[in-house]
Amino acid sequence: MATSLETPKPKARKPKPQLDPDLCKGCLRCIDSCNHHCLVPGHDIDPRTGLIPIELHLEACTACGLCFDACPEPYGLRPERLEEIPTGQPEFERPTDADHLKRPPRPKPVDIPDVLRELPLGATLVLKGNHASAIGALLAGCRHFYGYPITPSTEGAELLAKLLPKLNGIFLQAVSEVATVNLMYGTAGAGLRTMTFTSSPGFSLMLEGVSYMIGAELPAVFVNVMRGGPGLGNIAPEQADIKLACRGLGHGNTHAIVFAPSTPQEMLDLTRQAFELAFQYRNPVVLLADGYLGQMTGRVELPKALVQPGLPKWAVAGDAAHRDNLISSIFLAEADLEAHNRHLDDKYARMAREARAESWQCEDAEVVIVACNTPARMARGAVAELRQRGVKAGLFRPITLWPFPIDALAEALSGASRLVVVEASAGQLEDELRLAASHAGLALPPLAAVRHSGGVLPQQDEIVAGALAALAREVTAPTASKSADPCDCSDPECGCGDEE
Ligand code: SF4
Ligand code: SF4
Numbered sequence: 001m002a003t004s005l006e007t008p009k010p011k012a013r014k015p016k017p018q019l020d021p022d023l024c025k026g027c028l029r030c031i032d033s034c035n036h037h038c039l040v041p042g043h044d045i046d047p048r049t050g051l052i053p054i055e056l057h058l059e060a061c062t063a064c065g066l067c068f069d070a071c072p073e074p075y076g077l078r079p080e081r082l083e084e085i086p087t088g089q090p091e092f093e094r095p096t097d098a099d100h101l102k103r104p105p106r107p108k109p110v111d112i113p114d115v116l117r118e119l120p121l122g123a124t125l126v127l128k129g130n131h132a133s134a135i136g137a138l139l140a141g142c143r144h145f146y147g148y149p150i151t152p153s154t155e156g157a158e159l160l161a162k163l164l165p166k167l168n169g170i171f172l173q174a175v176s177e178v179a180t181v182n183l184m185y186g187t188a189g190a191g192l193r194t195m196t197f198t199s200s201p202g203f204s205l206m207l208e209g210v211s212y213m214i215g216a217e218l219p220a221v222f223v224n225v226m227r228g229g230p231g232l233g234n235i236a237p238e239q240a241d242i243k244l245a246c247r248g249l250g251h252g253n254t255h256a257i258v259f260a261p262s263t264p265q266e267m268l269d270l271t272r273q274a275f276e277l278a279f280q281y282r283n284p285v286v287l288l289a290d291g292y293l294g295q296m297t298g299r300v301e302l303p304k305a306l307v308q309p310g311l312p313k314w315a316v317a318g319d320a321a322h323r324d325n326l327i328s329s330i331f332l333a334e335a336d337l338e339a340h341n342r343h344l345d346d347k348y349a350r351m352a353r354e355a356r357a358e359s360w361q362c363e364d365a366e367v368v369i370v371a372c373n374t375p376a377r378m379a380r381g382a383v384a385e386l387r388q389r390g391v392k393a394g395l396f397r398p399i400t401l402w403p404f405p406i407d408a409l410a411e412a413l414s415g416a417s418r419l420v421v422v423e424a425s426a427g428q429l430e431d432e433l434r435l436a437a438s439h440a441g442l443a444l445p446p447l448a449a450v451r452h453s454g455g456v457l458p459q460q461d462e463i464v465a466g467a468l469a470a471l472a473r474e475v476t477a478p479t480a481s482k483s484a485d486p487c488d489c490s491d492p493e494c495g496c497g498d499e500e
Contacts, residue, residue, distance in 0.1 A: 014063035015079035017056060021046050023323075024053035024076045033070035036060040074106075074320035107321040112310035114141065122302050130156035130197065130294040132264040133223050133287065134163075136271030139302070141309035142193040142221070143169030146183040148176055148202060151235040152291035153225035156197035177202045181209025188218035189327040191315025193275055195221040199291070200229050200240050210284055211250020214344070215329025219278035221271065223287045225294035226373075228455040236455020237291035239373055242428035245286045246402040253341045255348045258286045258402040260372040264298035270399070272303065277354060279312065281347055288401065290424065292374040292457065357405035358397040361387065362412035365394030367467045370409070370433060371422040372398050375458050379422045382463035393467055401429075404436035413445060418470040422450045422458050446470065 071077035174180040187194040274285040331337035371379035386393035423429040448470035
């Protein structure tokens, strides 16, 4: 039985904070949490981090613990280790310096894989292309959208503005396209799925950030619903950014997989796949639609599963396991940057396996029509009409513009004597095709072009006329790679033949 003569046990002390200065990033979030002004901004740069850690003045500290919760760093500001308190001593002993540097072991980051969740079979939907792409992003697990509205892409952002808050997601209308891409950089760095909808001039503004993201190997999806250019241009459909997406993603050694959908169904399917490939290769993926496709309504079947995203081990996820991860595109030593560029080149070479295309009626075609996006729809009608007229025509539709599906094109051209490139731009698709053929050593048959720009789309009847004219045109060897468009060239070194 207890008596009043027993010695009372000393009261357990609550721990005061201790700081590992090299793990404090100087964010100052903890300062306001302390009513006793025990935490103050520091003045000295920590040579190990280049950052300025806070300073502790704990004379008035009541060990309330509020500052621990305010610190986002797993080991920045943390409680003194209670096991350092000698049992039975009412006075608290501060840990020695050596103890202070001891840290708990950190867990190693691991890849947490995506999980596919079955979707109940739903009815076929009728959707605009922009809406289909937004739904594809949601089904791919994207919950972070940033963007600046621009016609003709805005409906995609509008739908996500309605849906993301209901899904615990983030929709943020940024102050500009430059802000957009940098918000995407941060979110992608945390290993989360992020995207934007934009249109040609907006995409141009994002390119510096895209280059940074490629350099830092960050996954994200850019849906660019192309419109007429150059400059402000207009809001009508044009394939104005093929060159930009395939060859000009900011400064430096930059490439990204570029999809070219041509139906609302593909807007959904390729947006989903874009997220998958972005994370597979740790690289942005560009979906190049056009203004007509973004606004076009069509039948869309939902996939059988949606993605519950995992977390890659490289993410800067803000917890102890990911504390050592660093996302950066800065390599100050020349040799380091060259090595990084070689690493990117190896990755780009691996991306070649993602080349995709559709060939339609090309098996016996004497004239192959190449087109993508909305012009591919007119080209398909032209092929059907030519077949009705007894002309063996076929359609080759690149689904990826980078990497260009040159092997599939070679197969489609195996029996063809003429090639017609149909596009809503002043030759950007033809340039990609010619460059890919040149790299692959593929000799092209005589090539004719049906082109419009400024928002005017090639029509079925002029594609038919272009194909018939190409077939009727006499070809004299050796002009196998010469465009039907006159070169107007006076350079005897050019090799086009027009200088004669
Ligand atoms: S434990 Fe409480 S009193 Fe002590 S420094 Fe933190 S917030 Fe201030
Ligand atoms: S909240 Fe943490 S990381 Fe930020 S200044 Fe305070 S101790 Fe440092």
